[in-house]
Amino acid sequence: MKTTKPDLLELQEMYLDLNHARQPRKDRVLKAIEKLKNRIPEHLAQRVEDYHSKGRVAVVPLVHGSCGGCFLTLPGGVVNSLAAQDGLYICENCGCFVYPQKQQESSPAEVAFNI
Numbered sequence: 001m002k003t004t005k006p007d008l009l010e011l012q013e014m015y016l017d018l019n020h021a022r023q024p025r026k027d028r029v030l031k032a033i034e035k036l037k038n039r040i041p042e043h044l045a046q047r048v049e050d051y052h053s054k055g056r057v058a059v060v061p062l063v064h065g066s067c068g069g070c071f072l073t074l075p076g077g078v079v080n081s082l083a084a085q086d087g088l089y090i091c092e093n094c095g096c097f098v099y100p101q102k103q104q105e106s107s108p109a110e111v112a113f114n115i
């Protein structure tokens with residue numbers, strides 16, 4: 001199955017972008033969001049949107065074996081399979097989509113906390 005992780009991250013970044021966008025760029029971002037949502041299972045896209053409307057991020061990196069959203073330590077097996085499959089894990093505590101962070105990649109969670 002194709003992973004939707006990059007799409008979800010992109011969607012989240014577009015929503016963050018929307019916070020700062022003005023017309024006519026806002027319309028372009030909204031159109032891009034609609035287009036991207038066609039590629040993402042609806043319930044996943046909906047969660048990103050719901051979290052965004054509450055001022056939270058739904059897609060967070062794995063940080064030292066913990067969820068980047070609530071900092072709950074994830075079971076070792078989960079951490080290992082996330083790293084091995086480059087997949088996505090839904091945190092049982094906060095419901096965030098946790099993805100394994102690649103080296104030297106800036107953290108979306110950090111960016112989000114700065115707004």
Ligand SMILES: [Zn+2]
Nearest residue numbers: 067070091094
């Ligand atoms: Zn969590």
